[in-house]
Amino acid sequence: MIAVAAAGVCRRYGRRWALADVSFEVPAGALVMVTGRNGSGKSTLLRVLATAIRPDLGTARILGHDVRAERDVVRRKIGLLGHRTHLYEPLTALENLAVVARFLGADPGRNALLRQLEEVGLGDRGDDPVQTFSAGMRQRLALASVLLQRPQVVLLDEPYGHLDAAGFLLVDSLLQRLRAQGATVLMATHLMARGRKLCDLGLVLDAGRLVFAGAAAQLPVPQGADAMGFAEGA
Amino acid sequence: MNALFAAFRKDLLLQWRGRTQMVAIFAFGAAALLLFSFAIGPDSSALREHAAGFLWLGLLLASTLSLAESFECEMEEQALEGLLLLPASTRALYYGKAIANWAQLALLGMALVPVMVVLYDAGTLRLLSLLAVILLGTAGLSAPGTLYAAMTSQTRARQTLLPLLLFPLVVPVLLAAVKATSLVILGDPMEQYRPWITLLGAFAVIHWSIGGLLFGRVVED
Numbered sequence: 001m002i003a004v005a006a007a008g009v010c011r012r013y014g015r016r017w018a019l020a021d022v023s024f025e026v027p028a029g030a031l032v033m034v035t036g037r038n039g040s041g042k043s044t045l046l047r048v049l050a051t052a053i054r055p056d057l058g059t060a061r062i063l064g065h066d067v068r069a070e071r072d073v074v075r076r077k078i079g080l081l082g083h084r085t086h087l088y089e090p091l092t093a094l095e096n097l098a099v100v101a102r103f104l105g106a107d108p109g110r111n112a113l114l115r116q117l118e119e120v121g122l123g124d125r126g127d128d129p130v131q132t133f134s135a136g137m138r139q140r141l142a143l144a145s146v147l148l149q150r151p152q153v154v155l156l157d158e159p160y161g162h163l164d165a166a167g168f169l170l171v172d173s174l175l176q177r178l179r180a181q182g183a184t185v186l187m188a189t190h191l192m193a194r195g196r197k198l199c200d201l202g203l204v205l206d207a208g209r210l211v212f213a214g215a216a217a218q219l220p221v222p223q224g225a226d227a228m229g230f231a232e233g234a
Numbered sequence: 235m236n237a238l239f240a241a242f243r244k245d246l247l248l249q250w251r252g253r254t255q256m257v258a259i260f261a262f263g264a265a266a267l268l269l270f271s272f273a274i275g276p277d278s279s280a281l282r283e284h285a286a287g288f289l290w291l292g293l294l295l296a297s298t299l300s301l302a303e304s305f306e307c308e309m310e311e312q313a314l315e316g317l318l319l320l321p322a323s324t325r326a327l328y329y330g331k332a333i334a335n336w337a338q339l340a341l342l343g344m345a346l347v348p349v350m351v352v353l354y355d356a357g358t359l360r361l362l363s364l365l366a367v368i369l370l371g372t373a374g375l376s377a378p379g380t381l382y383a384a385m386t387s388q389t390r391a392r393q394t395l396l397p398l399l400l401f402p403l404v405v406p407v408l409l410a411a412v413k414a415t416s417l418v419i420l421g422d423p424m425e426q427y428r429p430w431i432t433l434l435g436a437f438a439v440i441h442w443s444i445g446g447l448l449f450g451r452v453v454e455d
Contacts, residue, residue: 050319051319052315052318052319052455053455054455072321072323075319075320075321076321078319080319082312082315084311084312084315085311086311086312086313086315086316086317086319087311087313087316088244088248088307088311088313089307089310089311090248090251090252090307091244091247091248091251095247099240099244099317100316100320102236102239102240102243102244103236103237103240103241103317103320103321103322104320104321105236105237129251138311145316149320
């Protein structure tokens with residue numbers, strides 16, 4: 001079964017095409033690395049698939065549902081971790097999760113939400129306002145919020161961003177868990193070695209165009225992070 | 235309905251966390267009333283005659299601050315986008331926020347009444363009638379105010395744009411609210427209160443209906 005399909009997707013910001021004729025298919029349960037240089041269209045692609053923005057041309061489908069015509073259905077199936085955390089700064093970590101849970105029609109209670117926070121290493125910070133959190137802690141909380149939605153298709157934009165070594169391992173284990181649960185994951189990252197090791201498939205974007213789609217192990221070696229020996233965490 | 239209650243609860247909580255800001259907005263409204271009284275001078279009958287107009291002008295000016303503030307938290311980390319991506323209707327999001335804004339503006343209006351009484355010697359015993367005007371008048375302000383605050387929150391010149399867009403739209407509400415408040419304070423020998431309050435209610439219904447229909451178009455891509 002195809003979980004994510006894009007056909008001729010284009011998206012323009014002003015006069016610049018952020019995505020140009022992007023087409024690919026991702027089978028259900030696959031872990032996909034989306035990579036490319038800064039400004040190549042990775043975030044735009046994930047935001048189109050998440051229904052945050054509409055494609056100007058072309059179609060994209062999530063589990064068979066069109067992102068434009070069946071936006072509400074798609075939103076029941078996806079979870080997006082974006083560049084911005086979607087958190088309310090004045091509210092505590094627990095209150096932020098409670099807001100999401102209530103919008104999902106659930107009222108899981110303090111203990112269940114605390115367990116969710118413990119999973120991302122924030123079990124002892126549940127009653128602290130988000131505005132007192134570091135960038136890495138916000139990223140962990142945003143991850144917890146995405147997981148709370150139990151999405152079938154998970155869209156992660158730089159999930160390792162701002163995280164420490166323990167955070168890297170946490171994301172690794174979450175990806176493995178999502179894979180075991182049968183979720184489809186599209187992850188935008190520059191961490192090539194990690195992506196090759198963890199993911200099944202890879203997509204490479206360049207100036208909005210898809211220049212590679214295939215097995216993650218065959219991803220082209222860029223003249224970037226790996227080549228320069230940038231650390232990829234723990 | 236679940237999403238509406240969730241949005242309402244979330245906005246009340248955010249207002250409670252930002253209560254110091256609310257005190258500052260009240261102080262701004264009270265300062266506006268004080269300045270208006272300076273403009274009129276010591277003529278107590280003129281002060282009393284214009285009290286209703288000044289109360290609603292003070293409330294209108296303060297409301298732009300409070301409405302803009304209600305979208306600050308939504309935009310900081312794009313929290314509103316996060317909620318839009320959950321399977322909840324945009325209409326529920328709008329009504330939850332608009333009701334919370336209504337509650338805040340009504341509270342602000344009630345808090346400004348004693349200031350008006352002290353500054354303009356404009357007391358009244360018809361408190362329930364005054365309460366009804368404040369509730370309906372602030373309903374007529376909060377519905378379009380929430381819509382326009384959402385629209386302008388995504389722009390750079392939001393502090394200027396919100397009053398520019400909102401004020402012309404709420405002129406009928408303002409006129410009806412001022413007239414009804416005047417009748418409560420100065421007396422109503424011709425029994426005109428009921429038609430004005432009905433008109434105020436009609437404006438509120440129109441604004442709330444249109445706001446619910448348009449909010450999705452304003453906040454979605």
